[in-house]
Amino acid sequence: MGLDRNTKIFILGALLLSLFLAIFISPFASPFPTGLERVAEDQGFLEKGEEWSAWKLAPIPDYAMPGLGEGALATGVAGLVGTLAVFAIGYAIALFIKPKSKS
Amino acid sequence: MHIPDGFLDPKTIITTAVISAGALGYGIKKVNQKLGERQVPLLGLTAAFIFAAQMLNFPVVGGTSGHFLGGVLAAVLLGPWAACLIMAVVLIVQSIGFADGGLTALGANIFNMGVVGGHTILLRLCSRKEMRAPYPPRLSFICCHSFLAFHSSGFCIRCLSTCCIGYLPSTCSSSSHGWRAYAHWHWGGDYSHCCGEHRPGNQTGSSQHLLCSSKCH
Incomplete structure (x- = not known):
């Protein structure tokens, strides 16, 4: 890796911050519906989004790790997996677009 | 969401x-x-x-x-x-x-x-x-x-x-309530009330319904 020490520390620190937010803070997120959800519910078209779905195989539906119930643990683990997955995929795509220079 | x-x-x-x-x-x-x-x-x-x-x-x-x-x-x-x-x-x-x-x-x-x-x-x-x-x-x-x-x-x-x-969602509420409700829940009422009073249901439609469906968080 052609990254200097400070950059590596910054990346590690920011990743740890993201993981902290996703694992330990997300269980305390507001359970209220979002604007769209609330409007859809009030106007009676929320079912339209629920009765038909193009993709039913999501491994972690609704940010709750299957098998861990609905509580803080399920949310925290979902956050951990999701954050690492997004980091890995984002990094991989960036490397694919911008391969390391040969120097 | x-x-x-x-x-x-x-x-x-x-x-x-x-x-x-x-x-x-x-x-x-x-x-x-x-x-x-x-x-x-x-x-x-x-x-x-x-x-x-x-x-x-x-x-x-x-x-x-x-x-x-x-x-x-x-x-x-x-x-x-x-x-x-x-x-x-x-x-x-x-x-x-x-x-x-x-x-x-x-x-x-x-x-x-x-x-x-x-x-x-x-x-x-x-x-x-x-x-x-x-x-x-x-x-x-x-x-x-x-x-x-x-x-x-x-x-x-x-x-x-x-x-x-100018895209138009078909499944979104077809009344002006969709727009008002959206504005209401996004901005806490004031805007939607003002909007609802000044534009009693004869909006141009598309842009407003759109907005309702384009809410994404």
Whole structure:
């Protein structure tokens, strides 16, 4: 890796911050519906989004790790997996677009 | 909540998918040209942070919640085209992995949060010099613009973009209530009341219904 020490520390620190937010803070997120959800519910078209779905195989539906119930643990683990997955995929795509220079 | 499957009509799905795909294609080209080697990990890092931050819903008003979007944060850090890519990564993982946002609505979600979110007009007002500064940019700069973006991208910018594109969701409420309800839950009533009184049901329609469906967090 052609990254200097400070950059590596910054990346590690920011990743740890993201993981902290996703694992330990997300269980305390507001359970209220979002604007769209609330409007859809009030106007009676929320079912339209629920009765038909193009993709039913999501491994972690609704940010709750299957098998861990609905509580803080399920949310925290979902956050951990999701954050690492997004980091890995984002990094991989960036490397694919911008391969390391040969120097 | 991002836009799920079943909310948008085929016209909307196709239009937004084509625009988003075009933006991503151009984004890849731009990122290849502009991104420095040491910014490569930052792309993944920004995406990971945005994913984490999007999980943190906070109460807004009258029993609803909202969350950070991230498009502008990404644009401030890495430029608007990289922001499109970052938001696409986040949204694709959310849609396929977490059932948040429909697969058919992915184009619309990327358009709202990545393309529009990353290209907010506000961003154009920042000084060029600051845009080119090595990362991390000044914290105050990021905080200020992320805050502005939260307010603007949630409503004004989306209104603008949706009016321009003029897509019309078929399944959204066909009365003016959809629009009013949307404004109500987004802004806490005042705006919707004023809007409802001054425009008693004879709106031009499309842009307003649109807005209702283009709400994405």
